[in-house]
Amino acid sequence: MKEVLVATNNKGKVKDFEELFKPHGIQVISLKDLDEPIEVEETGTTFEENAILKAEETAKILGKWVISDDSGLEIDALNGEPGVYSARYAGEPKDDEANIDKVLEGLTGVPEGSRHARFRCVLAIAGPGLETQTFSGSCDGSIAFERKGEHGFGYDPIFHVPSEGKAMAELTPSEKAAISHRGEAMRKFEKELPNLIGKAGDRS
């Protein structure tokens, strides 16, 4: 496995995955690199359902193993919103800045101690001859009052990471990989990697 197809159209996720696969010498190819667009409808009600949908549908279309990622932000004071709707919280088309504005407005008047939130991520791997597997991770923090930092994507500028004393967007890619929801899911996936490479070898 010298390259891996990640079934995502999100450039920010692609960068995270490049950082995560770098130590394995594995190159990341995403749906953005394909000639034909693939956009799987995310009709599930959980991160796990959507991750499986994206991985299985894309694997069926391409006829090879793919990894997908479904993720989002859960804010306690907003009863778990935006959750599985994180990408399009402020409506179509997907707009990270508008999503952040909507979260900050929703939390108007909510004091510092009541702004707990968590990022969640479920990775799924699916493909020919493989039983679909999932790996999950989460990252606890709180929603800041304003944006900080230039790294990352999505809600990173307003997600305060207490262990680092910084916003997620202030962390370098390798610092984010070490503590993020995607990093945690990825480390579980890594444990399974030797088995998966073995299975890939059996098929060739």
Ligand SMILES: O=P(O)(O)OP(=O)(O)OP(=O)(O)OC[C@H]1O[C@@H](n2cnc3c(O)ncnc32)[C@H](O)[C@@H]1O
């Ligand atoms: O479905 P794909 O094509 O992978 O791309 P997407 O952006 O639509 O991805 P999701 O459906 O999984 O929605 C995840 C959203 O949650 C947010 N999100 C997920 N992980 C994040 C992270 O590490 N940092 C900041 N925001 C994140 C961000 O708004 C994403 O658009």
Ligand SMILES: [Mg+2]
């Ligand atoms: Mg999506």
